[in-house]
Amino acid sequence: xxxxxxxxxxxxxxxxxxxxRDRNAVSLVCKSWYExxxxxxxxxxxxxxxxxxPRAVIRRFPEVxxxxxxxxPHFADFNLVPDGWGGYVFPWITAMASSYPxxxxxxxxxxxxxxxxxELIAKSFKNFRxxxxxxxxxxxxxxxxxxxxxxxxxxELDLRDSEVDDLSGHWLSHFPDSYxxxxxxxxxxxxxxxxxxxxxxxxxxxxxLRSLSLNRAVPxxxxxxxxxxxxxxxxxxxxxxxxELRPDVFSSLSGAFSCLKELRSLSGFxxxxxxxxxxxxxxxxxxxxxxxxxxTMQNPDLTKLVSQCPNLQQLWVLxxxxxxxxxxVAASCKDLRxxxxxxxxxxxxDEFDIALTERxxxxxxxxxTNLQSVLYFCRQMSNAALISIAQNRPNLxxxxxxxxxxxxxxxxxxxxxxxxxxxxxxxxxGLRRLxxxxxxTDRVFEYIGTHAKKLEMLSVAFxxxxxxxxxxxxxxxxxxxxxxxxxxxxxxKALLANAEKLETMRSLWMSSCSVSFGACKLLCRRMxxxxxxxxxxxxxxxxxxxxxxxxxKLYIYRSxxxxxxDMPDYVLSMGEESPDLIG
Amino acid sequence: xxxxxxNDVSVASSSTVDCDLEEHRELNYLGLSDCSSAExxxxxxxxxxxxxxxxxxxxxxxxxxxxxxxxxxEPNLHFVSSGKxxxxxLFPLLPLSQKSVVTGNKRGFSEVNDPIPKEGNWMFxxxxxxxxxxxxxxxxxxxxxxxxGAQSNLGNGIPSKQSKEHSLATSQNNASNNAPxxxxxxxxxxxxxxxxxxxxxxxxxxxxxxxxxLGAGALFIKVSMDGAPYLRKVDLHNYSTYQELSSALGKMFxxxxxxxxxxxxxxxxxxxxxxxxxxxxxxxxxxxxxxDKDGDWMLVGDVxxxxxxxxxKKLKIMKGSDAIGLAPTAAEKSxxxx
Numbered sequence: 001x002x003x004x005x006x007x008x009x010x011x012x013x014x015x016x017x018x019x020x021r022d023r024n025a026v027s028l029v030c031k032s033w034y035e036x037x038x039x040x041x042x043x044x045x046x047x048x049x050x051x052x053x054p055r056a057v058i059r060r061f062p063e064v065x066x067x068x069x070x071x072x073p074h075f076a077d078f079n080l081v082p083d084g085w086g087g088y089v090f091p092w093i094t095a096m097a098s099s100y101p102x103x104x105x106x107x108x109x110x111x112x113x114x115x116x117x118x119e120l121i122a123k124s125f126k127n128f129r130x131x132x133x134x135x136x137x138x139x140x141x142x143x144x145x146x147x148x149x150x151x152x153x154x155x156e157l158d159l160r161d162s163e164v165d166d167l168s169g170h171w172l173s174h175f176p177d178s179y180x181x182x183x184x185x186x187x188x189x190x191x192x193x194x195x196x197x198x199x200x201x202x203x204x205x206x207x208x209l210r211s212l213s214l215n216r217a218v219p220x221x222x223x224x225x226x227x228x229x230x231x232x233x234x235x236x237x238x239x240x241x242x243x244e245l246r247p248d249v250f251s252s253l254s255g256a257f258s259c260l261k262e263l264r265s266l267s268g269f270x271x272x273x274x275x276x277x278x279x280x281x282x283x284x285x286x287x288x289x290x291x292x293x294x295x296t297m298q299n300p301d302l303t304k305l306v307s308q309c310p311n312l313q314q315l316w317v318l319x320x321x322x323x324x325x326x327x328x329v330a331a332s333c334k335d336l337r338x339x340x341x342x343x344x345x346x347x348x349x350d351e352f353d354i355a356l357t358e359r360x361x362x363x364x365x366x367x368x369t370n371l372q373s374v375l376y377f378c379r380q381m382s383n384a385a386l387i388s389i390a391q392n393r394p395n396l397x398x399x400x401x402x403x404x405x406x407x408x409x410x411x412x413x414x415x416x417x418x419x420x421x422x423x424x425x426x427x428x429x430g431l432r433r434l435x436x437x438x439x440x441t442d443r444v445f446e447y448i449g450t451h452a453k454k455l456e457m458l459s460v461a462f463x464x465x466x467x468x469x470x471x472x473x474x475x476x477x478x479x480x481x482x483x484x485x486x487x488x489x490x491x492x493k494a495l496l497a498n499a500e501k502l503e504t505m506r507s508l509w510m511s512s513c514s515v516s517f518g519a520c521k522l523l524c525r526r527m528x529x530x531x532x533x534x535x536x537x538x539x540x541x542x543x544x545x546x547x548x549x550x551x552x553k554l555y556i557y558r559s560x561x562x563x564x565x566d567m568p569d570y571v572l573s574m575g576e577e578s579p580d581l582i583g
Numbered sequence: 584x585x586x587x588x589x590n591d592v593s594v595a596s597s598s599t600v601d602c603d604l605e606e607h608r609e610l611n612y613l614g615l616s617d618c619s620s621a622e623x624x625x626x627x628x629x630x631x632x633x634x635x636x637x638x639x640x641x642x643x644x645x646x647x648x649x650x651x652x653x654x655x656x657e658p659n660l661h662f663v664s665s666g667k668x669x670x671x672x673l674f675p676l677l678p679l680s681q682k683s684v685v686t687g688n689k690r691g692f693s694e695v696n697d698p699i700p701k702e703g704n705w706m707f708x709x710x711x712x713x714x715x716x717x718x719x720x721x722x723x724x725x726x727x728x729x730x731x732g733a734q735s736n737l738g739n740g741i742p743s744k745q746s747k748e749h750s751l752a753t754s755q756n757n758a759s760n761n762a763p764x765x766x767x768x769x770x771x772x773x774x775x776x777x778x779x780x781x782x783x784x785x786x787x788x789x790x791x792x793x794x795x796x797l798g799a800g801a802l803f804i805k806v807s808m809d810g811a812p813y814l815r816k817v818d819l820h821n822y823s824t825y826q827e828l829s830s831a832l833g834k835m836f837x838x839x840x841x842x843x844x845x846x847x848x849x850x851x852x853x854x855x856x857x858x859x860x861x862x863x864x865x866x867x868x869x870x871x872x873x874x875d876k877d878g879d880w881m882l883v884g885d886v887x888x889x890x891x892x893x894x895x896k897k898l899k900i901m902k903g904s905d906a907i908g909l910a911p912t913a914a915e916k917s918x919x920x921x
Contacts, residue, residue, distance in 0.1 A: 075771065120641050346773045
């Protein structure tokens, strides 16, 4: 190619492409571009750890500095995936330890991480900087001690929502005195108390600390002195926010907060006592992100706090906010982009408990023109409300609604909520993520298949009437990548009719549906690059299951690595050549 | 089976709304499939006894009266247990009359099983006291739905009158127990992550294991009021005297007492502007009552504050006229119940 750019120039141009999709597209243009991209790719995202082997990734991208890997399916968050299912990161760490000596960042989500993994990370990567363990499990604070002791250039340690075997808080003291590079620390998921003096010394010697999320065990009267050491904080998660009201503690706290000129994000506030909340008022005008989903604070204090944040973009809160609070949000927080309302008591029996209904969400959809992302738990919904929301906010990209009682109809008309969700997908043309709930017939899937052309992830529970529903989604949603279904009457026909579609997606989860064992085997035979895994926890031996047996849980994902080798005995891969299987 | 698949592809490509894939299963409203597939599930995973349990338990009437223990569900029976959520709550706020006139929806089964909203429970129980059950609203509704032919799918679906009475008898015997057991929970529903659930449970509220646990955390007690559309929760640890509690409750419920809540959005403003020095409960027609650990309703104010905190499970603001008959002192505990 006489008139092609030199490689260095192309490489420089490619460095401006940050999205993986763009880089993937670039690599398909021609062989030389493929090679240039290969050698210059620094960040890799593996959406499913079983879709490809570590060796294959390393072979293709030899100079990676940052890797993000996801393991278990999303429904694992709700205890639908049994223990021991898989998602082990150890094979990845061992492979990378020898091939990526300059690795700087590891981001893991829903993976099993052992202390051995953490020790290996601590010793293998001399320039290691960022460790994010999101909803991971399998390690203890001893593993954290290895990281603290050995990673001299560590910038970020974020344990968000992970399940840690919390032996003691002593691990924090393993950061050597010479260690000063901490930028972000999130230990909010840990239960035990860390040594406060070690924490204070750590904070005081790390001038670049921007983000600090404490755990519940840090008492309110200790926060002030921490904050004074770190006035440059941008994100803060408090510990427990309760104590008897003492004027000296209050004024100290209040003074400390007023020094935080850069603060943009607040979270924590466990057990918040309303009397101490005014201590944070001085920072409210700058706050863009507020996570109050752990605090039991109620109205009017809760609404008062939120209404003081005019620049709020992201709000996570419990249903204590109530409709009236959300109306106040709609009036005060005009730049709100993301709203998540969680249930304070998901198993509540009383019928009239919390004053949070569909009206709150409608208000926010009216008042907050930048609203894009919604996660909303409530107990009643109507088609009229959903249509309103859809018409108000066609710019929604994520809409997840959970009406707590399965199969709840429109409470006004007793009709299914098909029309409401239909309006959502019809008006919100950029919708990428959708979670359904309430009473839904096959009709809603017709709407989704017809309109939701940009939809990438769909979650369905207790919905639909027949295979037609599943078929409409699989055949209509062109951008679908992840589909997770539970307790729906979907079965073999739709699955087999759309077998090819499944290879265009990352994964499909179906539990408590009507898929038969035989259909799984057939699907696997037809689609060799799909891993079809049946999860069955009953005690029956695999060989004796008849073709018509309805599988309990089914996880199908595309893979170029073949069936995985680390399955527990309750996971059956349909891909194995098992002549002893009946049928 | 291979051939079937090919046929399906051609059928599917001309999809219209009414075009079903061949032999798609009829499913009733609960998502339970017809007998054949339900049977195959049963054959492989359940013993013969539990086969019957599947349907009977799923259809057993539950009234949810205090002290009535809902039978626990097997967590592995996803297919059935998920198909039968506690139907009592399926139509939480509908008055009785609406439920009996449902047409056009495949919802007959839950109608039958859920004839009585919460208020109706009390009425029904009162009539039980009077004598042999003559007016059975549940059966009435069943008949009206039955004539509409709305449901007939589940052979074992109709609860017998006997089973209903038996449930009631059981519940009456258990009346003196503590709060009813948690409703049977579907695994993984609602989709709340466990760390979030754990975080909430340990801070507050009465749950089955720990009733109003004292300690560093809050002590949340539900407060309801006659005629108010929703109830509130207060943290008793925030108060040290009855006066403080009373004035706080007065502020909380003032909008209902005054009779002007405005639009729902103004609730917050209403409370802010309410005169905080005026205790709206004191001297009004309302009295404050509480339910103690034994399930009895007592007037608030007789026992020392600490003892009250230990024994109070629920608060209720009642009209003074309704409170007639409540024991004026703890010594004369009323057995009126509710």
